[in-house]
Amino acid sequence: xxxxxxxxxxxxxxxxxxxxxxxxxxxxxxxxxxxxxxxxxxxxxxxxxxxxxxxxxxxxxxxxxxxxxxxxxxxxxxxxxxxxxxxxxxxxxxxxxxxxxxxxxxxxxxxxxxxxxxxxxxxxxxxxxxxxxxxxxxxxxxxxxxxxxxxxxxxxxxxxxxxxxxxxxxxxxxxxxxxxxxxxxxxxxxxxxxxxxxxxxxxxxxxxxxxxxxxxxxxxxxxxxxxxxxxxxxxxxxxxxxxxxxxxxxxxxxxxxxxxxxxxxxxxxxxxxxxxxxxxxxxxxxxxxxxxxxxxxxxxxxxx
Amino acid sequence: xxxxxxxxxxxxxxxxxxxxxxxxxxxxxxxxxxxxxxxxxxxxxxxxxxxxxxxxxxxxxxxxxxxxxxxxxxxxxxxxxxxxxxxxxxxxxxxxxxxxxxxxxxxxxxxxxxxxxxxxxxxxxxxxxxxxxxxxxxxxxxxxxxxxxxxxxxxxxxxxxxxxxxxxxxxxxxxxxxxxxxxxxxxxxxxxxxxxxxxxxxxxxxxxxxxxxxxxxxxxxxxxxxxxxxxxxxxxxxxxxxxxxxxxxxxxxxxxxxxxxxxxxxxxxxxxxxxxxxxxxxxxxxxxxxxxxxxxxxxxxxxxxxxxxxxxxxxxxxxxxxxxxxxxxxxxxxxxxxxxxxxxxxxxxxxxxxxxxxxxxxxxxxxxxxxxxxxxxxxxxxxxxxxxxxxxxxxxxxxxxxxxxxxxxxxxxxxxxxxxxxxxxxxxxxxxxxxxxxxxxxxxxxxxxxxxxxxxxxxxxxxxxxxxxxxxxxxxxxxxxx
Numbered sequence: 001x002x003x004x005x006x007x008x009x010x011x012x013x014x015x016x017x018x019x020x021x022x023x024x025x026x027x028x029x030x031x032x033x034x035x036x037x038x039x040x041x042x043x044x045x046x047x048x049x050x051x052x053x054x055x056x057x058x059x060x061x062x063x064x065x066x067x068x069x070x071x072x073x074x075x076x077x078x079x080x081x082x083x084x085x086x087x088x089x090x091x092x093x094x095x096x097x098x099x100x101x102x103x104x105x106x107x108x109x110x111x112x113x114x115x116x117x118x119x120x121x122x123x124x125x126x127x128x129x130x131x132x133x134x135x136x137x138x139x140x141x142x143x144x145x146x147x148x149x150x151x152x153x154x155x156x157x158x159x160x161x162x163x164x165x166x167x168x169x170x171x172x173x174x175x176x177x178x179x180x181x182x183x184x185x186x187x188x189x190x191x192x193x194x195x196x197x198x199x200x201x202x203x204x205x206x207x208x209x210x211x212x213x214x215x216x217x218x219x220x221x222x223x224x225x226x227x228x229x230x231x232x233x234x235x236x237x238x239x240x241x242x243x244x245x246x247x248x249x250x251x252x253x254x255x256x257x258x259x260x261x262x263x264x265x266x267x268x269x270x271x272x273x274x275x276x277x278x279x280x281x282x283x284x285x286x287x288x289x290x291x292x293x294x295x296x297x298x299x300x301x302x303x304x
Numbered sequence: 305x306x307x308x309x310x311x312x313x314x315x316x317x318x319x320x321x322x323x324x325x326x327x328x329x330x331x332x333x334x335x336x337x338x339x340x341x342x343x344x345x346x347x348x349x350x351x352x353x354x355x356x357x358x359x360x361x362x363x364x365x366x367x368x369x370x371x372x373x374x375x376x377x378x379x380x381x382x383x384x385x386x387x388x389x390x391x392x393x394x395x396x397x398x399x400x401x402x403x404x405x406x407x408x409x410x411x412x413x414x415x416x417x418x419x420x421x422x423x424x425x426x427x428x429x430x431x432x433x434x435x436x437x438x439x440x441x442x443x444x445x446x447x448x449x450x451x452x453x454x455x456x457x458x459x460x461x462x463x464x465x466x467x468x469x470x471x472x473x474x475x476x477x478x479x480x481x482x483x484x485x486x487x488x489x490x491x492x493x494x495x496x497x498x499x500x501x502x503x504x505x506x507x508x509x510x511x512x513x514x515x516x517x518x519x520x521x522x523x524x525x526x527x528x529x530x531x532x533x534x535x536x537x538x539x540x541x542x543x544x545x546x547x548x549x550x551x552x553x554x555x556x557x558x559x560x561x562x563x564x565x566x567x568x569x570x571x572x573x574x575x576x577x578x579x580x581x582x583x584x585x586x587x588x589x590x591x592x593x594x595x596x597x598x599x600x601x602x603x604x605x606x607x608x609x610x611x612x613x614x615x616x617x618x619x620x621x622x623x624x625x626x627x628x629x630x631x632x633x634x635x636x637x638x639x640x641x642x643x644x645x646x647x648x649x650x651x652x653x654x655x656x657x658x659x660x661x662x663x664x665x666x667x668x669x670x671x672x673x674x675x676x677x678x679x680x681x682x683x684x685x686x687x688x689x690x691x692x693x694x695x696x697x698x699x700x701x702x703x704x705x706x707x708x709x710x711x712x713x714x715x716x717x718x719x720x721x722x723x724x725x726x727x728x729x730x731x732x733x734x735x736x737x738x739x740x741x742x743x744x745x746x747x748x749x750x751x752x753x754x755x756x757x758x759x760x761x762x763x764x765x766x767x768x769x770x771x772x773x774x775x776x777x778x779x780x781x782x783x784x785x786x
Contacts, residue, residue: 036327045327059331061526141699141744146683150699150746151727155684162727258688297727 010086017084021075028068108283115285118292123172126292127299136293139286143278144294152297156257157273162297165253169242170298176291180284182277185245189270193229203227204263210238211252215260333526335452336589338435339445339581343608345422352423353432361477364484369707376486382740388668389705389740393675400664407660411653413538415645416547416626418602421535427527428601430478430520431587434471441467445584471521472513479513525588529599539598545644549602550627551582551593559593564617575623581613582606582624592624674710674737676767677701678780679744686783693723693750696782700745700765704737711736711770716749718763719782723750734770749782758786 004010036046036057047055082090089095118132126132141150147158154160159167167185168178194200202223207230208215227238233246240248247255255273256266278287366373368386375384383390390397412419421428442448442463454460483505484492495501501509519527528535542548556576566573576593583591585606588599592606610624631641681697689695704710713734716724725748729735737743749763761782768775 032330033326033328036325057327057329059329061333061530062330063333063526064530065330137744145681145699145746149684149697150679150681150744151697151748152746153684153687153689153695153697153748155687158683 004087010088012086014086014088017079021072021079024068025072028065028072032065112285115283115289118289119285123288123292123295126289127296129292132289133293133296136289136296139282139290140293143281144290152294157255159255160253161294163253164298165248165251166242167240167247167255168245170295172291172295174242175294176287178275179282179287179290179294180277180279183245183275185271185273187233187246187266187270187272189268190229191268194226194267199223199226200264200267201260203230203267204260207238207249207263208260210250213252213258334589336525336587337445337448337584338587338605339584339609340435340439341585341605341608343611345604345608349423349428349432349603353429356424356426356429357433361481364481364489372488372490374485375488378486389707391675391703391705391742393703397664397668400660400667404657404660404664407653407657409534409538410541411650411657413541414543414546414650414653416602417542417549418535418538418600421528421538421601422603425601427519427524427532428587428603430516431524433474434520435587437470437474438467441470468521471517475513475517475520476509478516479509479511482512483508525599525601528588528601535601536598543649544629545647547626547628547641547645548596549592549600549604549607549624550629550632551595551624552622552627552632553593554632556593556623575614575619577613577617579613581609585609672774672776673704673706673772674712674767674769674774674776675703675705676765676776676778677703678765678778680780686785688753689748689750692753694753694755694784695748695750698747698749698765698780700747700767700778701742702735702737702745702767703742704740706772707739708771709736709738710772713768713770714745714747715766715768716747716763717766719749719751719761720755721751722763724748725750751782751784756782756784758784760784 034045043057044054045057049055079085080090081092082094084090114135118126118129118135121129121132126136140148140152144152148154148161149158152161153163159165164170166174168174168183191200194203199222202219203226204223205215205219206221206223206227209217209220230238233244234240234249235246238249240246254262256262256271282290363374364372368384371384373384373386377384381392383394409420438448442451451460451463480492480496481489483489486508487505492501492505495505523531552575555574557574558572559576559578560573561578562571562573582593583589583606585608586592587603587605588601590597590599592600604626607624607626611621614621614623628641628644630636630644677700679699679701681699684697687695687697700714702712711734713732714724714726714729715733716722724733726733726735726746728745729747735743735745747765761784763780763782765778765780766775767778
């Protein structure tokens with residue numbers, strides 16, 4: 001149960017804690033009285049400094065002493081109730097993780113009615129609901145914006161969520177699936193299947209030609225034949241396949257960089273891109289609201 | 305207070321280590337029964353009690369528009385002070401108020417000692433109120449001492465019971481008022497009526513009520529003597545020209561009782577008739593005739609009661625009075641003594657205090673009714689956008705500190721051909737933020753790719769509230785990758 005790396009530390013902590021508390025009690029008892037020579041009985045405690053400076057005895061009020069005693073007794077009960085003594089877990093069974101879970105449960109219970117209301121609404125309706133959109137925006141800002149950017153326009157390797165170009169599908173169900181379970185996009189190194197270095201360069205130019213990007217027409221013509229190796233996933237026309245997460249190569253949107261050099265690199269090395277699953281982080285209702293927000297980014301033209 | 309140095313050291317310090325006795329360093333506190341007073345200083349104390357308490361109990365009930373005028377909403381982290389809406393970011397104002405309070409304490413203490421303690425400190429104020437209730441029910445000092453000395457009887461039980469009932473009722477009302485600063489007091493009173501208080505509201509009303517009851521009913525002078533740090537460090541601000549409650553020893557001594565008609569010229573007697581009234585009225589139980597002591601809270605009760613006695617005896621007033629050490633030694637007149645108030649120490653405190661108050665007020669006056677934090681996206685360093693533009697992403701956290709919806713126009717400067725874009729801005733580059741709301745606005749800044757050399761460049765955001773024309777500018781960084 002205990003998280004200590006060595007059996008010495010629990011003992012060390014127990015000894016320090018108990019010695020501290022009993023040390024306080026001892027100090028309190030030892031300092032309750034002093035022997036002092038007070039020849040005059042004038043309420044001085046016999047201490048004399050600088051020839052004639054004498055110290056008055058102004059006793060500490062007894063209630064204050066009682067507060068010390070109460071503190072000592074309290075700490076002993078505390079040791080008993082909480083995991084204060086080394087590996088001992090305490091009578092109350094308290095732990096940080098337990099408290100965290102308890103507070104999370106309480107917080108979730110508090111927001112449950114709000115989410116329950118949204119859970120019953122379809123995505124299209126949520127996307128126009130101001131309250132739901134505000135919650136969705138906050139969820140996105142705090143959790144998704146780190147990779148996809150505050151404006152959801154993405155970055156190299158992180159898809160733009162506002163452009164209607166969906167890798168795994170842009171329907172509400174698909175977005176929900178992506179958020180819940182995450183995605184792994186994998187393209188194997190294709191150099192061997194395509195051919196030699198020249199072939200790879202030709203295929204790259206053919207790929208560029210699909211979106212009418214700047215390319216070498218002659219090379220593109222040569223590469224068309226070799227593209228067959230890619231067509232299995234990206235389709236014969238290069239429009240991609242959402243079922244396997246193969247990118248659309250015809251729309252001039254380049255997730256992993258534009259231009260001949262970047263494409264050659266992808267053909268040679270392949271790429272594995274992962275979006276982590278969020279199901280552990282959010283409740284299904286939260287994912288529902290977040291889905292509506294993400295969906296609205298590319299479907300709500302009327303948004304401000 | 306007590307000292308627990310090695311006794312051996314002290315014996316060697318003493319030349320005659322003859323007899324030793326055991327001194328107990330803890331002792332039961334003796335209960336003090338202060339006698340009621342009437343007079344100038346008492347009147348002023350009651351003026352201050354009324355002033356502070358009308359403010360304390362009254363303010364939560366004042367409405368301002370559709371809300372409570374003074375409300376500290378801890379859950380939403382908004383602090384409403386009349387027409388101000390403060391955010392946690394405005395903590396600097398609290399700091400300023402604390403510094404001003406501290407300097408005021410320095411100033412008043414330098415002029416006339418523990419004025420705060422004697423007249424306005426909540427500990428004094430509530431003790432005085434509780435003492436008043438106690439005196440109304442149990443009678444004055446002598447009656448109370450007699451009652452406490454008696455065995456338990458029906459009459460005593462009724463008196464004590466009534467007193468505690470009134471005390472507790474008053475204390476709970478105080479606790480209720482305190483909580484009313486943090487949760488709307490009108491709703492709170494409805495909750496009290498319906499017995500539907502939340503657990504924390506119940507706890508804090510109970511806790512604050514208990515603290516009031518305990519401190520003003522039982523702890524009283526013990527708080528000042530043993531717990532309060534301000535009480536002790538105020539002595540560091542005293543100097544020889546500080547007005548303190550003083551016994552005129554030269555005039556009073558030798559003290560002694562005498563007949564009212566006795567002729568003082570024939571007897572070896574001063575003005576002090578040794579009636580011990582000054583001791584009986586003292587809320588901290590000291591004898592002011594022994595001189596200035598750390599327990600003295602400067603309430604002037606002894607001066608008031610001594611004046612009454614002097615009047616009865618037909619002597620001049622002021623045997624116990626506010627005076628300064630230099631005035632006593634030099635035999636200064638009242639005017640000479642008061643002139644010393646304008647000494648450098650006081651002038652410096654006052655100047656700094658005035659400067660700080662003016663600064664605080666100016667800063668509140670010129671305060672922009674909104675705040676902006678520019679947070680540059682850390683995940684997205686820089687990216688290429690359509691049309692060969694290089695793009696950086698920012699989130700502008702706009703905090704509306706007014707109670708109406710505001711529209712903010714965003715602009716950015718600092719680089720050539722800098723373009724600002726956002727999905728949430730309208731065509732005028734404005735965005736609406738709800739009353740007292742904080743909203744994050746994602747914004748993109750673009751420059752033509754290749755127009756700047758790689759590295760980080762400073763850009764300036766300019767945010768203008770269209771309703772009030774207030775402008776806030778914030779700097780940030782635009783990154784151009786290699």
